[in-house]
Amino acid sequence: xxxxxxxxxxxxxxxxxxxxxxxxxxxxxxxxxxxxxxxxxxxxxxxxxxxxxxxxxxxxxxxxxxxxxxxxxxxxxxxxxxxxxxxxxxxxxxxxxxxxxxxxxxxxxxxxxxxxxxxxxxxxxxxxxxxxxxxxxxxxxxxxxxxxxxxxxxxxxxxxxxxxxxxxxxxxxxxxxxxxxxxxxxxxxxxxxxxxxxxxxxxxxxxxxxxxxxxxxxxxxxxxxxxxxxxxxxxxxxxxxxxxxxxxxxxxxxxxxxxxxxxxxxxxxxxxxxxxxxxxxxxxxxxxxxxxxxxxxxxxxxxxxxxxxxxxxxxxxxxxxxxxxxxxxxxxxxxxxxxxxxxxxxxxxxxxxxxxxxxxxxxxxxxxxxxxxxxxxxxxxxxxxxxxxxxxxxxxxxxxxxxxxxxxxxxxxxxxxxxxxxxxxxxxxxxxxxxxxxxxxxxxxxxxxxxxxxxxxxxxxxxxxxxxxxxxxxxxxxxxxxxxxxxxxxxxxxxxxxxxxxxxxxxxxxxxxxxxxxxxxxxxxxxxxxxxxxxxxxxxxxxxxxxxxxxxxxxxxxxxxxxxxxxxxxxxxxxxxxxxxxxxxxxxxxxxxxxxxxxxxxxxxxxxxxxxxxxxxxxxxxxxxxxxxxxxxxxxxxxxxxxxxxxxxxxxxxxxxxxxxxxxxxxxxxxxxxxxxxxxxxxxxxxxxxxxxxxxxxxxxxxxxxxxxxxxxxxxxxxxxxxxxxxxxxxxxxxxxxxxxxxxxxxxxxxxxxxxxxxxxxxxxxxxxxxxxxxxxxxxxxxxxxxxxxxxxxxxxxxxxxxxxxxxxxxxxxxxxxxxxxxxxxxxxxxxxxxxxxxxxxxxx
Ligand code: 26W
Numbered sequence: 001x002x003x004x005x006x007x008x009x010x011x012x013x014x015x016x017x018x019x020x021x022x023x024x025x026x027x028x029x030x031x032x033x034x035x036x037x038x039x040x041x042x043x044x045x046x047x048x049x050x051x052x053x054x055x056x057x058x059x060x061x062x063x064x065x066x067x068x069x070x071x072x073x074x075x076x077x078x079x080x081x082x083x084x085x086x087x088x089x090x091x092x093x094x095x096x097x098x099x100x101x102x103x104x105x106x107x108x109x110x111x112x113x114x115x116x117x118x119x120x121x122x123x124x125x126x127x128x129x130x131x132x133x134x135x136x137x138x139x140x141x142x143x144x145x146x147x148x149x150x151x152x153x154x155x156x157x158x159x160x161x162x163x164x165x166x167x168x169x170x171x172x173x174x175x176x177x178x179x180x181x182x183x184x185x186x187x188x189x190x191x192x193x194x195x196x197x198x199x200x201x202x203x204x205x206x207x208x209x210x211x212x213x214x215x216x217x218x219x220x221x222x223x224x225x226x227x228x229x230x231x232x233x234x235x236x237x238x239x240x241x242x243x244x245x246x247x248x249x250x251x252x253x254x255x256x257x258x259x260x261x262x263x264x265x266x267x268x269x270x271x272x273x274x275x276x277x278x279x280x281x282x283x284x285x286x287x288x289x290x291x292x293x294x295x296x297x298x299x300x301x302x303x304x305x306x307x308x309x310x311x312x313x314x315x316x317x318x319x320x321x322x323x324x325x326x327x328x329x330x331x332x333x334x335x336x337x338x339x340x341x342x343x344x345x346x347x348x349x350x351x352x353x354x355x356x357x358x359x360x361x362x363x364x365x366x367x368x369x370x371x372x373x374x375x376x377x378x379x380x381x382x383x384x385x386x387x388x389x390x391x392x393x394x395x396x397x398x399x400x401x402x403x404x405x406x407x408x409x410x411x412x413x414x415x416x417x418x419x420x421x422x423x424x425x426x427x428x429x430x431x432x433x434x435x436x437x438x439x440x441x442x443x444x445x446x447x448x449x450x451x452x453x454x455x456x457x458x459x460x461x462x463x464x465x466x467x468x469x470x471x472x473x474x475x476x477x478x479x480x481x482x483x484x485x486x487x488x489x490x491x492x493x494x495x496x497x498x499x500x501x502x503x504x505x506x507x508x509x510x511x512x513x514x515x516x517x518x519x520x521x522x523x524x525x526x527x528x529x530x531x532x533x534x535x536x537x538x539x540x541x542x543x544x545x546x547x548x549x550x551x552x553x554x555x556x557x558x559x560x561x562x563x564x565x566x567x568x569x570x571x572x573x574x575x576x577x578x579x580x581x582x583x584x585x586x587x588x589x590x591x592x593x594x595x596x597x598x599x600x601x602x603x604x605x606x607x608x609x610x611x612x613x614x615x616x617x618x619x620x621x622x623x624x625x626x627x628x629x630x631x632x633x634x635x636x637x638x639x640x641x642x643x644x645x646x647x648x649x650x651x652x653x654x655x656x657x658x659x660x661x662x663x664x665x666x667x668x669x670x671x672x673x674x675x676x677x678x679x680x681x682x683x684x685x686x687x688x689x690x691x692x693x694x695x696x697x698x699x700x701x702x703x704x705x706x707x708x709x710x711x712x713x714x715x716x717x718x719x720x721x722x723x724x725x726x727x728x729x730x731x732x733x734x735x736x737x738x739x740x741x742x743x744x745x746x747x748x749x750x751x752x753x754x755x756x757x758x759x760x761x762x763x764x765x766x767x768x769x770x771x772x773x774x775x776x777x778x779x780x781x782x783x784x785x786x787x788x789x790x791x792x793x794x795x796x797x798x799x800x801x802x803x804x805x806x807x808x809x810x811x812x813x814x815x816x817x818x819x820x821x822x823x824x825x826x827x828x829x830x831x832x833x834x835x836x837x838x839x840x841x842x843x844x845x
Pocket of ligand 1: 011147300346385391462491
């Protein structure tokens with residue numbers, strides 16, 4: 001062995017010298033100058049990818065560029081990883097079933113501050129950066145708000161040099177592609193890995209084993225009284241794929257580690273011998289199914305066993321990984337809780353509470369009380385929704401058969417927890433029933449939110465209003481028991497993607513006016529306030545907006561065949577399709593505008609282009625009916641010559657991150673019109689504000705804070721408040737509204753008369769009847785008159801373009817608070833307590 005070891009040592013020494021960033025070799029291979037970049041691109045194209053320069057397909061040119069850029073992340077990635085994994089660093093593991101990353105190339109080029117040299121290198125090779133960027137397939141490993149938030153968090157953590165690792169799943173199929181046929185949504189698979197994915201590095205050396213099924217027996221080793229033996233049925237490999245997360249201009253590259261499921265290599269020999277070779281091999285697909293597809297539901301939990309397997313697979317692999325790294329430099333778990341925080345993105349990864357207990361007790365012989373002390377000091381839970389149908393409850397029976405050992409642990413956690421409840425509320429058995437992790441029903445379920453709260457030292461909502469509602473409502477009893485655990489962390493978005501990258505025109509204008517500091521300190525935008533009244537600045541601001549509207553108009557024309565003028569007010573509602581978000585309200589207003597035009601009553605109405613986009617969960621009938629309704633109204637409006645230059649309505653198919661990068665910079669008006677109390681925060685609202693759109697909105701989620709930041713005079717507020725919604729609900733009567741509101745009656749009559757049926761009266765009737773019922777939980781008709789009034793105020797404001805532009809500038813200028821840099825600082829100060837990488841460690845909590 002000795003000679004090999006010697007050789008290895010010599011090789012290591014040489015490699016280290018070559019990799020050190022002073023050497024010629026280094027400058028030659030990963031230099032930032034134009035020539036080095038050109039060489040790298042050509043080298044990857046011809047050698048790594050083995051392509052022929054003479055008939056270059058654009059896709060491989062994109063890959064060659066991406067590989068060249070990736071090379072320039074590698075050294076920093078290695079250094080960041082070493083420091084993050086060192087025994088002195090306290091780190092956070094951000095666990096999420098969704099990371100909606102979108103494209104990576106543009107983000108990496110920007111954060112490495114290589115935009116200019118890369119652009120020039122490509123120009124010299126006869127290519128345009130934007131053309132190649134647009135060839136990248138979105139990484140759509142998320143549904144909507146929660147998944148995109150996780151991606152913005154990662155960008156800000158890296159930019160703030162916080163040691164945070166994202167842990168998620170590498171789904172083979174991400175969020176489905178949406179096509180519209182005859183007005184109906186059709187789902188098509190999103191095979192995002194088909195052309196390869198250059199942003200991931202497979203690390204089979206860190207593969208872990210995740211177990212399912214089987215039964216539990218007492219421990220025979222005597223290592224610890226709490227230890228049990230789980231004789232499992234299935235063993236599945238979790239193979240990590242690492243994706244780099246570059247910080248902005250700070251030489252930090254954090255990691256997003258995505259697990260892919262794979263069968264163990266061992267075949268079932270008995271099957272094999274019985275002639276079942278093919279059956280034994282096909283068991284492989286069963287295992288690989290776990291990470292095959294992202295569940296496309298973003299608000300209702302449907303209790304499918306595959307989804308539960310995904311959740312356990314993620315947390316088990318991620319916790320094993322964390323423990324493996326810890327044991328590289330430690331030989332026991334003293335101090336583990338001081339060095340780790342596990343942030344659970346909603347309850348989806350909440351089995352982590354039980355799994356960390358299991359790993360510590362069963363695999364590492366830690367006693368129950370010591371293990372619980374670690375778990376309860378390191379887990380933190382973020383809630384993202386108040387909707388009861390979205391609160392995860394798994395059937396106890398399903399958990400018992402799939403995860404017999406974790407469920408034993410959950411039962412024991414619950415037994416101990418209920419003793420605490422009994423002590424706090426002596427003699428009140430109903431409290432125990434309400435708060436119990438395992439429900440007292442005939443068919444018991446495990447309430448994942450209760451497990452998450454009991455196991456965490458921190459529980460937060462995602463906007464002030466939402467956090468208040470959690471404390472006053474959904475989690476009231478838990479708040480009474482443990483008020484110190486509860487806190488608010490208002491969401492944000494990263495300005496690197498959602499302003500600097502997606503709106504180059506505005507970036508240049510803002511840079512000229514106030515410099516570039518806002519890219520890493522968004523509060524700097526406030527320095528635009530004095531320019532809001534400057535006529536020359538207003539003119540240039542408006543020119544930028546018009547160019548952005550032109551870009552969006554091209555996308556709309558290409559996807560829908562509808563052309564729109566940039567002189568129109570671009571009125572935009574984009575987000576997942578859901579009744580509580582009330583896309584229906586927006587469609588009813590479009591119908592109202594149409595009727596006004598047809599009846600010659602449209603004086604004073606702004607010429608409008610109303611754009612709606614968003615995916616409906618495939619099983620959500622009503623959301624799909626609303627898509628159809630919008631498309632019907634659109635086709636009536638767009639095909640009537642009387643609406644020319646006055647009104648257009650479009651449902652843009654296949655809304656995703658990359659589409660939003662074109663939409664947000666072009667919007668004049670941002671529709672944030674959910675029923676008060678239902679939208680936890682919203683983050684699209686922040687992207688629009690940052691890009692200078694005005695908001696028409698209810699007092700819901702983060703709209704409340706947006707209004708506060710920009711001032712009521714620069715915001716079109718309407719509708720019932722949370723308290724008013726709840727007060728009205730018992731006596732709610734849409735017909736009483738219709739009786740006194742002729743505008744509402746006219747709209748509903750037009751629908752009833754079949755004006756928008758387009759051959760499918762049933763679907764339209766379903767949607768309209770639901771809204772016309774006193775039981776409509778979303779109270780659409782209750783808010784409709786106020787909404788129509790607010791839209792009239794919008795038209796009035798639009799008529800004074802100078803005033804509008806001023807308000808637009810002020811919206812952008814006051815959006816500093818909605819940077820995820822602020823959000824991450826808040827998490828870090830109150831929950832994580834991490835020292836930024838490259839600074840001496842602070843004393844731990
Ligand atoms: C189990 C099915 C399921 C899947 C996803 C239930 C619930 C979800 C998410 C919690 C839904 C979601 O994305 N929530 C959104 O989170 C955003 C980020 O915090 C908020 O801005 C949105 O208001 C909230 O709807």
